[in-house]
Amino acid sequence: MSNIDRSYDYLPGISIDCVIFGFHDSQLKILLLNFKNTDWFAVPGGFIKENENLDEAAQRILEERTGLTNIYLEQFYVFGDKNRRSNEVLKALMLAVDGKELSPDHYLMKRFLSIGYYALIDFTKATPSPDALSNTCEWYDIDTIPTLIYDHSEMVKKALSTLRFFLDEKLIGFNLLPEVFTMNDLQNLYETVLDTKLLRTNFQRKMLSLGILERLDKKMTGAANKAPYLYRFTGNS
Amino acid sequence: MSNIDRSYDYLPGISIDCVIFGFHDSQLKILLLNFKNTDWFAVPGGFIKENENLDEAAQRILEERTGLTNIYLEQFYVFGDKNRRSNEVLKALMLAVDGKELSPDHYLMKRFLSIGYYALIDFTKATPSPDALSNTCEWYDIDTIPTLIYDHSEMVKKALSTLRFFLDEKLIGFNLLPEVFTMNDLQNLYETVLDTKLLRTNFQRKMLSLGILERLDKKMTGAANKAPYLYRFTGNS
DNA sequence: AAACTATTGTATCAATTCGATACAATAATA
DNA sequence: TATTATTGTATCGAATTGATACAATAGTTT
Numbered sequence: 446m447s448n449i450d451r452s453y454d455y456l457p458g459i460s461i462d463c464v465i466f467g468f469h470d471s472q473l474k475i476l477l478l479n480f481k482n483t484d485w486f487a488v489p490g491g492f493i494k495e496n497e498n499l500d501e502a503a504q505r506i507l508e509e510r511t512g513l514t515n516i517y518l519e520q521f522y523v524f525g526d527k528n529r530r531s532n533e534v535l536k537a538l539m540l541a542v543d544g545k546e547l548s549p550d551h552y553l554m555k556r557f558l559s560i561g562y563y564a565l566i567d568f569t570k571a572t573p574s575p576d577a578l579s580n581t582c583e584w585y586d587i588d589t590i591p592t593l594i595y596d597h598s599e600m601v602k603k604a605l606s607t608l609r610f611f612l613d614e615k616l617i618g619f620n621l622l623p624e625v626f627t628m629n630d631l632q633n634l635y636e637t638v639l640d641t642k643l644l645r646t647n648f649q650r651k652m653l654s655l656g657i658l659e660r661l662d663k664k665m666t667g668a669a670n671k672a673p674y675l676y677r678f679t680g681n682s
Numbered sequence: 683m684s685n686i687d688r689s690y691d692y693l694p695g696i697s698i699d700c701v702i703f704g705f706h707d708s709q710l711k712i713l714l715l716n717f718k719n720t721d722w723f724a725v726p727g728g729f730i731k732e733n734e735n736l737d738e739a740a741q742r743i744l745e746e747r748t749g750l751t752n753i754y755l756e757q758f759y760v761f762g763d764k765n766r767r768s769n770e771v772l773k774a775l776m777l778a779v780d781g782k783e784l785s786p787d788h789y790l791m792k793r794f795l796s797i798g799y800y801a802l803i804d805f806t807k808a809t810p811s812p813d814a815l816s817n818t819c820e821w822y823d824i825d826t827i828p829t830l831i832y833d834h835s836e837m838v839k840k841a842l843s844t845l846r847f848f849l850d851e852k853l854i855g856f857n858l859l860p861e862v863f864t865m866n867d868l869q870n871l872y873e874t875v876l877d878t879k880l881l882r883t884n885f886q887r888k889m890l891s892l893g894i895l896e897r898l899d900k901k902m903t904g905a906a907n908k909a910p911y912l913y914r915f916t917g918n919s
Numbered sequence: 920a921a922a923c924t925a926t927t928g929t930a931t932c933a934a935t936t937c938g939a940t941a942c943a944a945t946a947a948t949a
Numbered sequence: 950t951a952t953t954a955t956t957g958t959a960t961c962g963a964a965t966t967g968a969t970a971c972a973a974t975a976g977t978t979t
Contacts, residue, residue: 456795457694495793496764497764498764499760499763520760522757525735558693558736560760
């Protein structure tokens, strides 16, 4: 996008929006863009190139925002209500960002569907960077998210409920942690995502019984107590 | 579609395809179209009108093929690989059906995404009818499905695995049965969809404990044995 | 260096769930 | 009235899960 009309490089009427989850300091976070010269926020998104598969497009968008490749991501819903995107908001937005008035037949003024992806990334490895329309690309705690444009709040809500649903089902939580972590880190993640307290001993039993964790050396924290083991996720079930 | 180019009435580059499940004679079935003058089969689909929400479009497509309104349906995936649809196949198809040669810049020759929906309907209430491109719209047992065009086989496979996954999770199986059914009918459905045998007594205990079944009169089958109760599904949990 | 503290790893008991079996009830038939 | 096939429910034991107990230990305090 930006100034140049690249509408012909991309599939018309379709965008991808990515709810990018990270985990840090016992907080579940998502990446949000702040549009230039506004206090409007949105989930990172983009368009699909003519010769790109959907997942490839999502990976490209994610790489541009986070600097990471090979990110865990999953389609979760297509948002396509006819009024999901207000053209008034869009015009005001582009005016603020670009200083240009969108003509009524501009390709962006057509109805758009958006394919929702959610991504799980290692917070410590990501280096967020804004896109051409935005000032900042920053982490926000999932429970203190500013008002988002269009239906982006709904997207976040749906992404979160999908993540919750699949956290136990598939074994995807590890994508939110560094490669090596303690059992306490893992429990913390589960408790935060699921928003429930779990019994430490039973959580440990359950995780160990899955046979997907490799026990490494102990982590000497410097605290006056027994040192916890470090673990690494291995797909072996 | 048919002869008239209605491309301007519809969102460009996007279609909806519906995997429509029914259940009859202990068989899980789906509705398939057979294209005119070919032995090619496909899942029913259509396009999205400019002023239609996605779910509305899917409901419309379903109504056109089954005569039913208010069908249980659910988005399950967007199929968007860049090579998912062969233009050679498309041209051959339209030539056979229409007798017309598609020009290279026809809107159908552009890349298309398809939003996959799966629908669960009461087999006994549906009256399948073909669309403008097809001869027949008929039920096929899920395990004897003819070869399908494009990526439609993959769609069916993914729809089925999604149905299996959610059958227990959400309580959606009832949509495949008549309003009133016996416990045996229900077990039959579960066994067929999940492709496993279940223990009758435990299945009954589990279903009754959910508190979602209303017990009605007995069903006098005329068989020389104890008559089973009839049940009706009620959302009450 | 011995006592103390906070946390961790594991064992264990009880409660619940789940698989399997037993059996009484019953609609129609012989 | 006995017989048959199926249904509804109870129950036993195994497996899973929730809750509690407790020993092990890295560092601090005395």
